[in-house]
Amino acid sequence: MSGSLLAWYDRYARVMPWRVGPADRAAGIRPDPYRVWLSEVMLQQTTVAAVRDYFRRFTDRWPTVTDLAAAADAEVMAEWAGLGYYARARNLLKCARAVVADHGGVFPATREGLLALPGIGPYTAAAIAAIAHDEPATVVDGNVERVMARLHAVETPLPAAKPELVALAAGLTPADRPGDYAQAVMDLGATICTPRNPACGICPWSAPCAARARGIAAQLPRKTPKAAKPVREGTVWVARRADGAILLETRPERGLLGGMPGFPGDGWDGAGGGPPLAGDWRLAGEARHTFTHFHLILSVMVDPDASDAPLRGAFVARPAFRPADLPTVMRKVWDIASGTFGHS
DNA sequence: CAGCCGTGGAT
DNA sequence: TATCCAAGGCT
Structure with a gap:
C-alpha cells in the first residue's frame, strides 16, 4: 500500500522551506528537528501558504532552538502577529526554553519525550518523530483523517470517528521511510484527496479506495454540524x-x-x-x-x-x-x- | 469532552 | 455575503 504512495511522493512532493531536497534525502540527511518542530507548530490549523514567510522570518532571526529560547517574549509575539492562535507562540517559547533547560538544547527523539513538551500534542509529536527521526510513528491530522475515511469508507461522522481513523492509519504506517510516508499522506490529502472535488482520477490510491468504488468519496468524512457563530x-x-x-x-x-x-x-x-x-x-x-x-x-x-x-x-x-x-x-x-x- | 482559540483563501 | 476549511492543543 505505501509503495504506490511513496512512488507518487518521490515524483510530486511539494517543495517547502522546511523540507530537505531529494538529493540530501537520498544521501541519508535528516531534516533539522528544530525546523521540523517550528514548521509543524506553525502548520497547526494553518495553511502552507500562510506559514511560508513566517517560517523564513523565524529561522532567519532565530536559526537554532537555543537562539529562540533566548529571545524576549514580546519579540516572538510580534514576529508571530497575524498568524493566529497565539497560544502556539506562547507555548513555542516555553517549549524552546524547556528543550534548552531540560534537554541540553536537543529535541527528544521519541514520541513520548516530545509529547511532554508544551504545545506538542499527539499529531506534532508523531510528525517530528517520523519526519526528523524516521520513527514509525502514526501521524494523524485532518488530511489523514479524510484519506482514511475515504480509503475505508468510514461513514461515522467526525469527531466520533477519530479513534477508528487513527487505528486504520496505524495499520498502514510502514516501517520503511515512515517520515516520507507521513508527509506523502498529508500531501495527498492537500493536493488530490481534497475536501471537495477530490481528483480520484490521478490518485495513487484510487484502486484500493472503498469510497471511490461506492461513488461517495466527496461526501466523506461526514461531520456533525457545528453551531452558528453569535x-x-x-x-x-x-x-x-x-x-x-x-x-x-x-x-x-x-x-x-x-x-x-x-x-x-x-x-x-x-x-x-x-x-x-x-x-x-x-x-x-x-x-x-x-x-x-x-x-x-x-x-x-x-x-x-x-x-x-x-x-x-x-x-x-x-x-x-x-x-x-x-x-x-x-x-x-x-x-x-x-x-x-x-x-x- | 466539548468549548475555546485566528486568520485568510476558496467556493 | 456566508460558510467552510487548514499539517491541533489545551482545559
Whole structure:
C-alpha cells in the first residue's frame, strides 16, 4: 500500500522551506528537528501558504532552538502577529526554553519525550518523530483523517470517528521511510484527496479506495454540524498623545489574543473596563472581524490629542509602535483610527 | 469532552 | 455575503 504512495511522493512532493531536497534525502540527511518542530507548530490549523514567510522570518532571526529560547517574549509575539492562535507562540517559547533547560538544547527523539513538551500534542509529536527521526510513528491530522475515511469508507461522522481513523492509519504506517510516508499522506490529502472535488482520477490510491468504488468519496468524512457563530459588539479606544505616542495594553496571558498587544476595550472579550483615560472621544468608525467562534463588531473611538495619564495600558512612542506587531483585528482598528488622524 | 482559540483563501 | 476549511492543543 505505501509503495504506490511513496512512488507518487518521490515524483510530486511539494517543495517547502522546511523540507530537505531529494538529493540530501537520498544521501541519508535528516531534516533539522528544530525546523521540523517550528514548521509543524506553525502548520497547526494553518495553511502552507500562510506559514511560508513566517517560517523564513523565524529561522532567519532565530536559526537554532537555543537562539529562540533566548529571545524576549514580546519579540516572538510580534514576529508571530497575524498568524493566529497565539497560544502556539506562547507555548513555542516555553517549549524552546524547556528543550534548552531540560534537554541540553536537543529535541527528544521519541514520541513520548516530545509529547511532554508544551504545545506538542499527539499529531506534532508523531510528525517530528517520523519526519526528523524516521520513527514509525502514526501521524494523524485532518488530511489523514479524510484519506482514511475515504480509503475505508468510514461513514461515522467526525469527531466520533477519530479513534477508528487513527487505528486504520496505524495499520498502514510502514516501517520503511515512515517520515516520507507521513508527509506523502498529508500531501495527498492537500493536493488530490481534497475536501471537495477530490481528483480520484490521478490518485495513487484510487484502486484500493472503498469510497471511490461506492461513488461517495466527496461526501466523506461526514461531520456533525457545528453551531452558528453569535455576534458580539463592543468598543475600543485608540488614544494618541501630542508627541504621537499610542496607547496600548498587553492582553492577559490566557484567553483571546492572549499575550498580544491591543487597544483597550470595554469587555467585548470578557475583560472589563471603560475608556482608558478621560479624553475627548469621538467615533472613528466600525471594525468587523470574525474569530473562530464569534463575529465581532467594534466601535472604534479615537482621541487624537490625549493628555491625561492612562488608567490602563501604556503609551508607546510612535517609532516603536508597529501596526504589523498587532493581531489582525487590532490592525483593522488601527487602520480605521489612523485614517481619521491623517486629516484631523 | 466539548468549548475555546485566528486568520485568510476558496467556493 | 456566508460558510467552510487548514499539517491541533489545551482545559
